[in-house]
Amino acid sequence: MNTIETALSTALFDQYTPDNKAVVVVDILRATSVICTMFHNGAQRVIPVASLDEARHYKEQGYTVVAERNGQKVDFADFGNSPRYFTPEVVNGQTLVYSTTNGTQAIGLSGGAKQVLVGAFLNHGALCKHLLAMQTDVLILCAGWKGKFCLEDTMFAGSLAKTLMASGQFSTTCDSTYGAIDIWNTAQPNIPAFLEHAAQRHRLKKLGLDDVIEYCCTFDLTNKIPALAGNELVAL
């Protein structure tokens, strides 16, 4: 039997031990949904960077840079953070440097893990299949918003945990995981209505960037599982 745990925000991550576990990083609106989209449409590598200084450094070296802060594209970047930008025409065969407010920070925290995986509804089924085949303990890391808990990442964590536990191969004694499952059970019958309560939905709406919410809540659009290899993400 493998265990499953959930860190409900990056500020809670240091209370968990990622060593020898598969860490699944989640930032549904929008970083991990964007990364899944990039690989689905043919990107070869995604280099996640936490700071804008690093991102700028890559830009100066000629890389294509995707960067946002507080939802909005930063001035020197080639693209902001909507999954709509990353069509096959744009990303096929490409290497992209990527920096966001929350999601890429979360990826940077996960050192020591057996494997760091990028999770979203878009690759939910493939991710579950992979984790069941890995036969290892799982730690879900919700990116949240600047260290705070957020509903959309928690609902995904609950969905993932519920599926893994339903297999009979995973169990938990983790209050956060049970709480996430309760929240997923509340959300599942009507995800758009549920997300009316999510602060991030309203942040995106204010910026006119909320046209991707339905897309980011689509199950199983891709079989790609982005995974950290050194400092880069590649697709499994």
Add this chain to the structure above:
Amino acid sequence: MNTIETALSTALFDQYTPDNKAVVVVDILRATSVICTMFHNGAQRVIPVASLDEARHYKEQGYTVVAERNGQKVDFADFGNSPRYFTPEVVNGQTLVYSTTNGTQAIGLSGGAKQVLVGAFLNHGALCKHLLAMQTDVLILCAGWKGKFCLEDTMFAGSLAKTLMASGQFSTTCDSTYGAIDIWNTAQPNIPAFLEHAAQRHRLKKLGLDDVIEYCCTFDLTNKIPALAGNELVAL
């Protein structure tokens, strides 16, 4: 309209601004349930201290000291942390010094608040009435377990928030508060079954100290609202 927010554990508290708010500290199993019991049964003052060194110092000065770590009474203390100990015969008119693993740490964090209140199911109704009369913004601080999220405090936060919001006088844009309400809605039909998932329930069971769970989930046993006045708790 007043706002309501929820810090789901002490590790998340520094992301909120307690200034000019009523902070409600919650540690259902068992610190805030114990404190409500003490005042219900006539205690005059409770001095919450975070460290065992402080508690020992008070003991040397002749105070009655209640202290536990990881659920168990510490050697020099007069009492451990079960509400059953604090009968009127024991506490009426008394001053008690109190130190616990999580709850008293949480009380110590809440400086800057307009008022720091101790909340539990035992004083739920009185607390709601007081907060509605105060007409101030509310921040609920769940003590959790060593900085981690816990189900029982979150379920109480949801219950409190739901009641306050149902009055029409409170609203929220806080994801944690909505998540707590979802968890309370899941818990409410069968609290004992819900708490089967709570890690703290199993910690207490292991120590033979789980005979108080039903008591700690009793609504409205008392009208006392413990509140911080300087370094002491007194009953409103």
